[in-house]
């Protein structure tokens with residue numbers, strides 16, 4: 812089972828159809844998780860590391876963020892209600908491929924973007 816299917820089965824299947832209040836909560840959750848990435852990174856790279864974070868914590872929060880982001884991407888938005896799982900996975904996989912192509916082009920000669 813690939814990563815998208817696992818996220819769909821574990822997280823998204825509970826509420827796969829777009830409903831504003833659920834999607835709103837997911838979007839807010841993504842902000843929370845990305846904030847946790849920042850918190851862990853800022854702590855582990857500070858002189859005091861006051862929150863005793865590790866780079867493993869940074870990785871963990873980055874993965875949490877990726878799961879929530881892909882959960883949002885796997886939502887069946889208005890007009891997609893009759894899509895089957897394969898259509899949904901294909902739409903997200905195609906979008907990832909498209910965006911990676913764009914990132915590859917953007918990063919070609921630049922090191923200060925990411």
Ligand SMILES: [Mg+2]
Pocket residue numbers: 844847871872875
């Ligand atoms: Mg987290």
